[in-house]
Amino acid sequence: MTSSELWSRATAERYDAEESENSSAAAVEPALAFLAELAGDGRALEFAIGTGRVGVPLRARGVPVVGIELSEHMAAVLRRKADEETLPVVLGDMATTVVPGTFTLVYLVYNTIANLLTQDEQVQCFRNAARHLAPGGRFVVELGVPPLRVLPPGQVAVPFYVSDHHLGFDTFDLVEQTLVSHHFTRDGEDGRYRRGSCRQRYAWPAELDLMARIAGLELEERVADWHRSPFTGESTQHVSVWRGPSPARP
Structure with missing residues (x-):
């Protein structure tokens, strides 16, 4: 594994x-x-x-x-x-x-x-x-x-998708060369958002x-x-x- x-x-x-x-x-x-x-x-x-x-x-x-x-x-x-x-x-x-x-x-x-x-x-x-x-x-x-070029000093988050039903942004660990993709997705018609995340190593x-x-x-x-x-x-x-x-x- x-x-x-x-x-x-x-x-x-x-x-x-x-x-x-x-x-x-x-x-x-x-x-x-x-x-x-x-x-x-x-x-x-x-x-x-x-x-x-x-x-x-x-x-x-x-x-x-x-x-x-x-x-x-x-x-x-x-x-x-x-x-x-x-x-x-x-x-x-x-x-x-x-x-x-x-x-x-x-x-x-x-x-x-x-x-x-x-x-x-x-x-x-x-x-x-x-x-x-x-x-x-x-x-x-x-x-x-x-997308590290867009990060000003002290910022660690970059949005990659913004809509009424889905919000997505990445947070970066520049030392470990990893990122976490965060997703907020609207479920159903009640307006609630489901949160999910996944880790990745960028190269x-x-x-x-x-x-x-x-x-x-x-x-x-x-x-x-x-x-x-x-x-x-x-x-x-x-x-x-x-x-x-x-x-x-x-």
């Missing part, structure tokens, strides 16, 4: 409804096209596959997908959408769990590598990805850029590149989003692609 927080049954049951905006065809299609192109004719392995927001439609596009998921409750929700034969899922953590075979693509979406709360575990995640890659295969990570793109080198991977591409917009100093997130060693020539 890693330091990742384990998602409960209640959280898993709410997840798809709360992420409906990010699960729409318009939101998911660019990621599916990006990942399917990299997978080619091979198989894809999704670390922290969750309820299958990306894995299920990627499988529907014809890419064979296998998932690793820490929370049995999240996996149970996925299982309502695709059976084991269609989309196998192994319960375990993404830093150490090994599944049979090799893959042309291993991927992590929606900041999930940050669920690993130590640098050592994030390095192990890269090594685990490399372990599963076929020669020349790619490891893809979607991750936010820490800069350059730090991830070093993790990749430790795992024997090299940066191939870094873009600002699934549309391949250029990554700049103003980008708030990135999609990075690292490639494993190519097959040895005879």
Whole structure:
């Protein structure tokens, strides 16, 4: 077991409804096209596959997908959408769990590598990805850029979502390089808010590149989003692609 927080049954049951905006065809299609192109004719392995927001439609596009998921409750929700034969899922953590075979693509979406709360575990995640890659295969990570530039001296909180039904903000521990995402979500029509939080470890793109080198991977591409917009100093997130060693020539 890693330091990742384990998602409960209640959280898993709410997840798809709360992420409906990010699960729409318009939101998911660019990621599916990006990942399917990299997978080619091979198989894809999704670390922290969750309820299958990306894995299920990627499988529907014809890419064979296998998932690793820490929370049995999240996996149970996925299982309502695709059976084991269609989309196998192994319960375990993404830093150490090994599944049979090799893959042309291993991927992590929606900041999930940050669920690993130590640098050592994030390095192990890269090594685990490399372990599963076929020669020349790619490891893809979607991750936010820490918004520390907007923090004036003494401030530790940054809002990331403000609406009538959802308030979200992050609080940062700059020494431990961790953050806590706080969510206040309106439930029902009585006006009450439900509070939730989760811890994450943020990492800069350059730090991830070093993790990749430790795992024997090299940066191939870094873009600002699934549309391949250029990554700049103003980008708030990135999609990075690292490639494993190519097959040895005879």
